[in-house]
Amino acid sequence: MPIYEQTYRRYEAREPLRKVRFWPITREALRLILSRRWFLGLLAVAWLPFLVRIIHIYVVTRFPEANRVLPVDGRLFGEYLSQQLIFALFVTIFAGAGLVANDLRTGAILVYLSRPLTRRDYVAGKLLVIVALNLAITLVPGLLLYLIALALAPDQFVKWELAWIGPAIVLYSFVISLVLSLIALAVSSLSKSARVAGLGFFGLLMGLELVHSVLREAFDRPEAALLSIMTGLQTIGRALFGITDRTFALPWPWAALVLAAVCLGCLAVLRARVRAVEIVR
Amino acid sequence: MTAVLEYVRASRWYGPVIALNDVTTTVGPGVTGLLGPNGAGKSTFLKLAAGLLAPSQGEVRLLGRPAWGTPELYHHVGVCPETDAFWEGMTGLQFVTALLRLTGYDDAECRRRAEQALETVALLEAQDRKVGGYSKGMRQRVKMAQALAHDPQVLLLDEPLSGMDPVNRRRVVDLVKRLGREGRTVLVSSHILHEVEAMTRRVLLIHNGRILAEGDVREIRDLMDEHPHTVSLRARDPRALARAVVGAPHVLSLTFGADGEWLTLQTAKPDEFYGHLHEAALAAGVMEMYSPDEDLESVFRYLVPR
Numbered sequence: 253m254p255i256y257e258q259t260y261r262r263y264e265a266r267e268p269l270r271k272v273r274f275w276p277i278t279r280e281a282l283r284l285i286l287s288r289r290w291f292l293g294l295l296a297v298a299w300l301p302f303l304v305r306i307i308h309i310y311v312v313t314r315f316p317e318a319n320r321v322l323p324v325d326g327r328l329f330g331e332y333l334s335q336q337l338i339f340a341l342f343v344t345i346f347a348g349a350g351l352v353a354n355d356l357r358t359g360a361i362l363v364y365l366s367r368p369l370t371r372r373d374y375v376a377g378k379l380l381v382i383v384a385l386n387l388a389i390t391l392v393p394g395l396l397l398y399l400i401a402l403a404l405a406p407d408q409f410v411k412w413e414l415a416w417i418g419p420a421i422v423l424y425s426f427v428i429s430l431v432l433s434l435i436a437l438a439v440s441s442l443s444k445s446a447r448v449a450g451l452g453f454f455g456l457l458m459g460l461e462l463v464h465s466v467l468r469e470a471f472d473r474p475e476a477a478l479l480s481i482m483t484g485l486q487t488i489g490r491a492l493f494g495i496t497d498r499t500f501a502l503p504w505p506w507a508a509l510v511l512a513a514v515c516l517g518c519l520a521v522l523r524a525r526v527r528a529v530e531i532v533r
Numbered sequence: 534m535t536a537v538l539e540y541v542r543a544s545r546w547y548g549p550v551i552a553l554n555d556v557t558t559t560v561g562p563g564v565t566g567l568l569g570p571n572g573a574g575k576s577t578f579l580k581l582a583a584g585l586l587a588p589s590q591g592e593v594r595l596l597g598r599p600a601w602g603t604p605e606l607y608h609h610v611g612v613c614p615e616t617d618a619f620w621e622g623m624t625g626l627q628f629v630t631a632l633l634r635l636t637g638y639d640d641a642e643c644r645r646r647a648e649q650a651l652e653t654v655a656l657l658e659a660q661d662r663k664v665g666g667y668s669k670g671m672r673q674r675v676k677m678a679q680a681l682a683h684d685p686q687v688l689l690l691d692e693p694l695s696g697m698d699p700v701n702r703r704r705v706v707d708l709v710k711r712l713g714r715e716g717r718t719v720l721v722s723s724h725i726l727h728e729v730e731a732m733t734r735r736v737l738l739i740h741n742g743r744i745l746a747e748g749d750v751r752e753i754r755d756l757m758d759e760h761p762h763t764v765s766l767r768a769r770d771p772r773a774l775a776r777a778v779v780g781a782p783h784v785l786s787l788t789f790g791a792d793g794e795w796l797t798l799q800t801a802k803p804d805e806f807y808g809h810l811h812e813a814a815l816a817a818g819v820m821e822m823y824s825p826d827e828d829l830e831s832v833f834r835y836l837v838p839r
Contacts (some may be wrong), residue, residue, distance in 0.1 A: 354620070358619055363679065366607060368607045368608050368636060369604055370602075528585035
C-alpha cells in the first residue's frame, strides 16, 4: 500500500468569497463583446438619436418659437427613451443571445459552476452584461441629455415640479434594460446556438407585436397590448413621463403586471435551464 | 483513513433513470481510481462530489461540509470534466486566467498561476494559441491546468487521459501520482483499466450506479473466494514442480504450457500456496512467476457480470 503524506499542509486556495462573485463573469463577457468592432459600431449608432435630441434642445433654446412645433419638456425624455427601445432590442440580441447558449454548447457552464459560484451568481453575472450595455444606450444618454437640457435651458428645467424627470429616466431605463435582458437570457438558455437564440428572441418579440397589431385591428381593444412586450414597455414609459396617446390606452398597472409576470417566467426558465449537467428526461 | 469525501446513502436519478444507487463510501487523501464501464455512474459520482449536482437522496460531504450548495468549498476543489468545456476563441492562457479570476485572485496572480499550471501540463509553448486549434490531447491538458491552477486540495478528474498521446499520458500519470503523494485527494475516473492501474492500486469499482468493490486491487482480489487465483510459473522442471504441489488441498487445477516450461495452476488460498511453494520452487528451478488474474482487469471481469 502506498503511504501518503497525511500531515497538515496549507493549501493556498482562498477561503472567503468575493463580495461580488459574478463580476469576473460580467467582465470577461463584456471584454469579449466589446472587442467586436461591429458591436461598437452598433453602440455608436444607438447614440445618434442623442445627438439629434441635443440639436433639438439647442434649437429650441435659441429660437423659442420652435418650441411650439418641437416642444421641449418632460415628454421629450420619455419619447427619447422609447425611441431607444429599438436599439436596445438589437443590442440585446447581439450581446445576449449567446451568453448562456454558448456556455451550454461548449460545456463551459460546467467549469463555471465548479468554481466558487452559485447558479444565481452565474445568472447575475450574465444578466449584468446585457443590463449594462442597455443602460449604456438608455440611462447614460438619457441622464446626459437631461443634464444638457438643465444647462442649456435652466429657466425651463430647473423647477421643483420637473424634478421627477431624473428619477423617471432612471426608472424607465432600468425597466427597459431589465425586461429585455431577462427575456434574452432566458431565450439564450433554451438553446445551444447563439444564432437560434437570437432569432428566437427577435421572433418572440416581433411575433407578439404582430399578434398584438392583428388583435388591435380586429377588436380595437386596449387589452390587445397586453400581448406585446414592446407596447408594455412603452406604456410604462408614457405613464412615467405623462404622455397620453390612444394607442397606449392600456392602464400602466396592467402593463407593469404583465412585464413582472414575464420577468418571473424568465427567472423560472433560467432556474430550470442553468445547470452544470443537462438533465434529459 | 481521513475521509475527505463522503457519500452517505447517496442516490441520484434523472427522471426514471437511476445513475447512482444508494452509495455509501469514503475517499481519503491520495489517488483513488473510479472505475467502471461507460454509463456506470462515474461522472455522476464525480459531479456529486464537485457540487455540480444535488443528490436526489442521501448526502455527499466534501471536507466535512455538504458538497451541494456550498460554493466556498469549491476554492479547494479542482474539476477536470470529461467533455470539452471551453470558449474556443480564447487562448489557453486566457482560458485558465479567466477561470482563476472566478476564484478571486487579482490579475497578476491569475497570470502567474495560469502560466505555472500550463507549464505543469507542458502547454506553456502553446499558451498563446487559441483553444479552438488545440488537439484533443492539448485540450485535455488545458482542462487539467485549469483544475490545478488554484492549488486545490481535492482534484476530481473525469477521464483525464482520454485522447492523449503516450508521452503526455505518461506525463499526466506521473503528475497525478505526484499530486497524490503531496497529500491531495485525487479521484480519477476511467473506464480503461490499465490507465487507472498506472496511477493507483486503490480503486472504487462502480457498475450500474452501485459500488461493487473498493480498496486495494490485491485486497479486493483476495476477498473474491469464489474465483480461484491463477499462478503461472516458468521452471526448468515444471513436472517436478507439479508433483510437489498437486497434493496440496488448496491447489485446484494444473495446466502445462505447450512450450514445456510453464505451469499454470489455480489455488483457492494464494497465501497458503505461496507459503508451501518455497522448497518446491527451489527444487524445480522456478525462474519466473506471476499471477495473471491479480490485475485490475481480472478483478473487474469477475465483478462485473457480462
